[in-house]
Amino acid sequence: MISRRLPPWAVNAVVVPLASVLCGFVVAGVVISVTGSDPFQALTALFQGAFTNNAAFAETLVSSIPYIFLGLGLALGFKAGLFNIGAEGQFYIGGLAGVFVAYSIHGLPGLIEIPLAILAGMLGGFVWSGLAGALKARFGAHEVITTIMLNYVAFLLANYLIDGGLMLAKNVSTPRTPEIDANAQLPIIIPGTRLHFGLILAVLAVPAVWFLIERTTIGFQLRSVGFNPTAARANGMSVGRTLVLSMGISGALAGTAGIVQILGLSHHMTDTVAAGYGFDAIAVALLARSNPWGVLPAAFLFGALRNGASFMQLETQVSADLVSIVQAMVIIFVAAPVIVRWLLRLRAQPLQELQLAERDEATVV
Amino acid sequence: MDFLQREDIVGLLAQTLVTATPLTLAALGGILCERSGVVNIALEGIMLTGAFIGFAVALATHNLWLGVLAAIVAGMLIASLHAALSVSLLVDQIVSGMVINILAVGITGVFYRTFIESSTTIGPGTLAHWNIPGLSAIPALGRIFFQNQFVTYAMLLAVVGVYFLIFKTKWGLRTRACGENPAAAETAGINVYFVRYANVIGSGALAGLGGAYFSLQQIGNFLPNMTGGRGFIALAAMIFGKWNPFGAFGASQLFAFSDAVGSRLQIAGVKLPIQFLGMLPYLVTIVVLAGAMGRAVAPAAVGKPYKKS
Numbered sequence: 001m002i003s004r005r006l007p008p009w010a011v012n013a014v015v016v017p018l019a020s021v022l023c024g025f026v027v028a029g030v031v032i033s034v035t036g037s038d039p040f041q042a043l044t045a046l047f048q049g050a051f052t053n054n055a056a057f058a059e060t061l062v063s064s065i066p067y068i069f070l071g072l073g074l075a076l077g078f079k080a081g082l083f084n085i086g087a088e089g090q091f092y093i094g095g096l097a098g099v100f101v102a103y104s105i106h107g108l109p110g111l112i113e114i115p116l117a118i119l120a121g122m123l124g125g126f127v128w129s130g131l132a133g134a135l136k137a138r139f140g141a142h143e144v145i146t147t148i149m150l151n152y153v154a155f156l157l158a159n160y161l162i163d164g165g166l167m168l169a170k171n172v173s174t175p176r177t178p179e180i181d182a183n184a185q186l187p188i189i190i191p192g193t194r195l196h197f198g199l200i201l202a203v204l205a206v207p208a209v210w211f212l213i214e215r216t217t218i219g220f221q222l223r224s225v226g227f228n229p230t231a232a233r234a235n236g237m238s239v240g241r242t243l244v245l246s247m248g249i250s251g252a253l254a255g256t257a258g259i260v261q262i263l264g265l266s267h268h269m270t271d272t273v274a275a276g277y278g279f280d281a282i283a284v285a286l287l288a289r290s291n292p293w294g295v296l297p298a299a300f301l302f303g304a305l306r307n308g309a310s311f312m313q314l315e316t317q318v319s320a321d322l323v324s325i326v327q328a329m330v331i332i333f334v335a336a337p338v339i340v341r342w343l344l345r346l347r348a349q350p351l352q353e354l355q356l357a358e359r360d361e362a363t364v365v
Numbered sequence: 366m367d368f369l370q371r372e373d374i375v376g377l378l379a380q381t382l383v384t385a386t387p388l389t390l391a392a393l394g395g396i397l398c399e400r401s402g403v404v405n406i407a408l409e410g411i412m413l414t415g416a417f418i419g420f421a422v423a424l425a426t427h428n429l430w431l432g433v434l435a436a437i438v439a440g441m442l443i444a445s446l447h448a449a450l451s452v453s454l455l456v457d458q459i460v461s462g463m464v465i466n467i468l469a470v471g472i473t474g475v476f477y478r479t480f481i482e483s484s485t486t487i488g489p490g491t492l493a494h495w496n497i498p499g500l501s502a503i504p505a506l507g508r509i510f511f512q513n514q515f516v517t518y519a520m521l522l523a524v525v526g527v528y529f530l531i532f533k534t535k536w537g538l539r540t541r542a543c544g545e546n547p548a549a550a551e552t553a554g555i556n557v558y559f560v561r562y563a564n565v566i567g568s569g570a571l572a573g574l575g576g577a578y579f580s581l582q583q584i585g586n587f588l589p590n591m592t593g594g595r596g597f598i599a600l601a602a603m604i605f606g607k608w609n610p611f612g613a614f615g616a617s618q619l620f621a622f623s624d625a626v627g628s629r630l631q632i633a634g635v636k637l638p639i640q641f642l643g644m645l646p647y648l649v650t651i652v653v654l655a656g657a658m659g660r661a662v663a664p665a666a667v668g669k670p671y672k673k674s
Contacts, residue, residue: 031472035479083459139655144406144459146654148597149647160640282463321474321589328468335461336454 012337013294017287019340020333021301024326031325032318042318049311050304056311058193062265064303066091066257068202070281071288071295072209073125073253078290079213080246081226086132086147087254088278089154090125094255096158097124099262099269100167102180113184118259125255126248128154133247137240143247151278158271169268177269186264196264203296205253210292212249222246254278280306283327287334302327377625379509385614385621386517386582387412387592390575391599392606392613393527394568399608400531401564402544402557402666406462407447408572409596410469415440415576417473420587421481423489423580432489433515433577440573441566443469448565452558455670466596474589481587491585492516516578523571528610540564544664547671557671572596594647601650605657608664616653623649 006015029039050060070087077084084090098121105113132150135141161167162175169178186197213219224232225242233239257277262269284302288294305327309320333340391408398405418439423432443465450461492514501511510521531537539560542550547557575595580587598620605619606612627642635642 031475035475037479085463135651135655141651141654145597145601146651148594149601149651152594152647153644156640156644160638164638164640279467283467286460317478319475319478321471321478324467324471324474326471328464328471331460331464331467332450332456335456335464336450338454 013289013291015344016337016340017289017294017298017334019344020287020330020337021326023333023340023343024329027329028322028326031322035318037316037318042312042316042322045312045315046305046308048308049315050308053311055193056307058190058195060300060304060307061199062194062196062303063306064299065196065198065202065264066261066277067281067284067299067302068295069205069253069257069260070278071284071299072205072292073250073257074281074285075288075290075292075295076209076213076222076253077246077250078285079226080222080242080250081229082133082136082243082247082250083144084129084132084147084247084250084254085144085282086129086150086154086251086278087257087281088274088276089147089151090128090251090254091258091261091274091278092154092158093128093258094121094125094252095258095262095269095273096161096167097121097255098259099177099180102184102259102263103178103268105184106181108181108183110183110185113181114186114263117180117184117263118256121255121259122252123255125251125253125258127251129251129254130244130248132251133244136247137243155271158269162269162271167269175271179268180263184263185267186260194265198260198264201256201260202299205256206292206296209253213292218242218245254281280323280327283331286331289334373629375505375508377622377629378505379512380625380629381618381621382509383513383517383621384624385617386520387575387578387595388599388602388617388620389520389614390516390523390578391572391596392602392617393523393610394571394575395600395603396527396531396606396608396610396613397540397564397571398568399603399667400537400544400664401540401561402547402664402669402671403448403451403561403565404458404462404668405444405447405565405568406459406597406600407444407465408568408575408599409592409594410462410466411440411443411569411572412576412579412592412596413466413469413473413590414443415573416578416580416591417477417576417587419573419577420489420580421476424481424484424486427489429489429492429581432581433492433574436577436581437570437573440569440571440576442569444566444569444572445562447569448562451670452561452565455672458668458670470590473587477587477589488585489581492582514582516574516582519574523574524610524614527571531610541664543671544666547666551673557673561671575599598646598650601654604663605653607657607662619653620646620649 025043029043032039032042049056051057074084074087098117101120102117128150132143132146135146136143162177167177169176188196213222221237221242224237225239229239261273280302284295284298287298305323309323312318313320391412395405395408415436419432419436422435423429447461447465450456451458494512494514497511501507531540539555542555543557543560551557579591602616602620603613605616623645627645631639631642
């Protein structure tokens with residue numbers, strides 16, 4: 001019935017994702033019932049924590065900021081056929097590089113300090129993920145495994161630098177880096193909340209990434225390699241260089257997420273700063289179907305989920321890990337739209353291969 | 366190197382075999398799965414689920430063996446979700462695997478908080494050490510191979526069993542045919558969907574048992590995310606071992622050895638930051654993966670959804 005009134009693109013881009021999210025909540029509700037709690041009470045608390053509590057809406061926007069940067073990075077990787085599971089580690093490395101700059105320099109105007117710190121963060125993320133790209137391009141080592149391994153190395157490196165002393169602030173009770181320079185802090189855009197200028201940077205990054213993917217030579221090569229590496233190579237493109245570059249840009253966006261979180265929110269870095277944002281962002285990018293514009297609503301949803309979940313855990317004792325179940329279900333329903341289409345009685349499209357992109361046949365997991 | 370006394374070398378090797386237990390089991394699961402043409406990056410999530418369900422059942426029934434059985438069954442159940450998504454619904458196998466990993470964190474986290482964290486029941490303990498009569502008295506070898514707990518013995522048997530299954534039986538031939546050329550296998554009368562389902566679920570049983578190692582053999586408790594990325598290292602072991610059970614066993618020993626050496630050096634008070642010692646297995650995985658690719662040839666059809674025409 002719905003399909004008769006709506007054009008197919010709207011069904012694919014709006015109805016199926018929305019229905020997927022709803023189905024995800026239904027499954028989560030069932031799980032809550034199984035644990036013996038009241039699903040309506042829990043999901044109401046989730047909603048209150050995300051939107052209606054005091055300053056909840058601003059906090060939801062605050063949580064969306066890293067999801068936007070990370071989701072854009074992962075979406076860009078997907079377009080190149082790269083499955084970057086290393087965003088969490090790149091977030092850390094970007095944070096480390098950026099915070100070092102931000103607490104080392106003093107007395108320069110914010111207009112210089114802030115871009116310097118963000119550039120350092122981007123560079124950190126670029127190098128860290130570019131390494132995984134190079135390992136794939138040069139040796140065919142699959143990025144799924146190398147990025148996960150690099151995550152662990154990044155956590156341990158951050159732990160070493162911060163807890164181990166090289167970047168440790170003096171006279172603090174819990175290990176963290178020194179405070180960044182006052183001029184390097186991102187300004188608050190709504191007084192009385194924690195909502196900072198990072199939101200504007202994140203929203204501006206959306207058209208920038210869209211432009212990069214759809215309207216530039218690099219973007220064209222990236223999509224070509226993602227679509228069919230063999231054909232890209234036959235047409236004279238350097239597949240290896242494109243892989244390193246796409247992976248690097250993907251990581252640079254993750255690194256930006258890390259440093260913006262520090263410049264705008266915490267003003268110092270601890271070794272728990274990323275707190276799962278990088279892993280959640282995989283679901284953000286999948287829900288957005290790798291479309292930069294789609295990342296905005298997906299990131300907003302995940303920001304709301306994250307905020308709502310911590311309030312829900314406080315109020316109803318249902319674990320905030322419930323959000324992982326919602327995420328997993330949403331990905332299932334988005335990746336296998338045949339289920340949602342069947343539920344909605346939409347005309348079924350022929351069962352087709354739902355790959356993110358063609359993969360290079362030389363690399364396997 | 367005074368921290369490596371002669372006694373200690375035997376201890377180090379014994380520790381290596383034990384540490385390699387879940388890696389090998391998960392890698393064997395990966396081999397079954399990929400030989401039939403399905404990538405399985407869900408091994409991590411399957412192990413976590415097995416570790417949790419195994420512990421929960423053992424805690425509830427006060428019976429470790431029911432716990433081990435439950436870990437295996439739980440692994441098979443969650444693996445069948447991977448099979449349904451990637452074989453029947455043609456979902457990208459990497460996406461499907463990631464879904465299982467995320468789902469496993471969610472399910473184990475939610476139920477852990479509800480039922481286990483605040484539980485005051487006395488823990489089920491750990492599986493007993495069995496000294497094999499006679500063999501366990503052999504110098505060095507006895508200490509390494511014949512004074513272990515159940516999951517480690519099961520792992521050793523599984524290496525031989527999976528090798529036999531894949532290379533010496535009709536089922537193994539069919540499995541490999543589905544992994545190399547499913548269309549040709551179908552033409553020869555093999556039900557590709559059935560073979561892939563069975564192997565994916567079989568890999569769930571092996572990885573589920575690997576999960577039981579963490580909660581029922583190693584510490585007798587469940588901790589959130591206790592598998593700590595071992596499922597992914599197992600995948601690298603599978604590749605480095607060239608999709609061969611004995612190769613995967615050897616590769617797992619290498620990773621476990623770097624792990625064991627790291628913790629030994631730590632205990633011995635070597636002046637290296639513990640974080641760098643902790644990085645060892647992950648760095649070894651990256652280096653080995655980079656070195657093994659190109660020489661290791663994957664099943665030709667792995668990762669490609671197969672659609673009957």
